[in-house]
Amino acid sequence: GAVVSQHPSWVICKSGTSVKIECRSLDFQATTMFWYRQFPKQSLMLMATSNEGSKATYEQGVEKDKFLINHASLTLSTLTVTSAHPEDSSFYICSASSQVATQPQHFGDGTRLSIL
Amino acid sequence: GEDVEQSLFLSVREGDSSVINCTYTDSSSTYLYWYKQEPGAGLQLLTYIFSNMDMKQDQRLTVLLNKKDKHLSLRIADTQTGDSAIYFCAETLSSGYSTLTFGKGTMLLVSP
Numbered sequence: 001g002a003v004v005s006q007h008p009s010w011v012i013c014k015s016g017t018s019v020k021i022e023c024r025s026l027d028f029q030a031t032t033m034f035w036y037r038q039f040p041k042q043s044l045m046l047m048a049t050s051n052e053g054s055k056a057t058y059e060q061g062v063e064k065d066k067f068l069i070n071h072a073s074l075t076l077s078t079l080t081v082t083s084a085h086p087e088d089s090s091f092y093i094c095s096a097s098s099q100v101a102t103q104p105q106h107f108g109d110g111t112r113l114s115i116l
Numbered sequence: 117g118e119d120v121e122q123s124l125f126l127s128v129r130e131g132d133s134s135v136i137n138c139t140y141t142d143s144s145s146t147y148l149y150w151y152k153q154e155p156g157a158g159l160q161l162l163t164y165i166f167s168n169m170d171m172k173q174d175q176r177l178t179v180l181l182n183k184k185d186k187h188l189s190l191r192i193a194d195t196q197t198g199d200s201a202i203y204f205c206a207e208t209l210s211s212g213y214s215t216l217t218f219g220k221g222t223m224l225l226v227s228p
Contacts, residue, residue: 004158006158034215034216042220043204043218043219043220043221044159044204044218046215046216049215093158093159095159095216104147104149104161104164105161105216106161107151107158107159107160107161108158109157109158110156110157110158112156
């Protein structure tokens, strides 16, 4: 089946650091990628939708200058958490989808971000 | 607006069948999905069903869709301890690459 690879799986860093998370589709062209955030014992909250070669569309309440999304190729999207603070600590998950209407989204394994 | 509701918790014994239920409000829902999330992991697509189908079976998994009542269920036959996880129901309105709306997830606990 379709595989989405997300790296790193876990990162711990100091407050003020910027952290980049990569999301790759390994065996299909991901025209659209989604970035989610998940708090403990809660469902996924959509942060932004990115289409290859276009600017990402952010959900209401998500700071675009804080969470920079780049989707420069059909197989790679990145989320950079800039100047991270402890309140940014969370589980971040990406998903990828092709333009085929019948194909569902496939998710990466998530990145646990801990800001000290 | 879109809303997807699930019961929060289900406990079964190993070998029994599990049935996880989901209701949704938007009659325009086109695709309905079941995802599984194990602790600390991402979401694994289990199965999905198009709105023009009533049932889909895949090995131990059976999905039933009642469009009239906007009710979706996932039945897991011969539930195993490895099935313990959180199960998310999700819908999308027009296509597989549209935004997903998730339920809050049902925690399934399978005891030996």
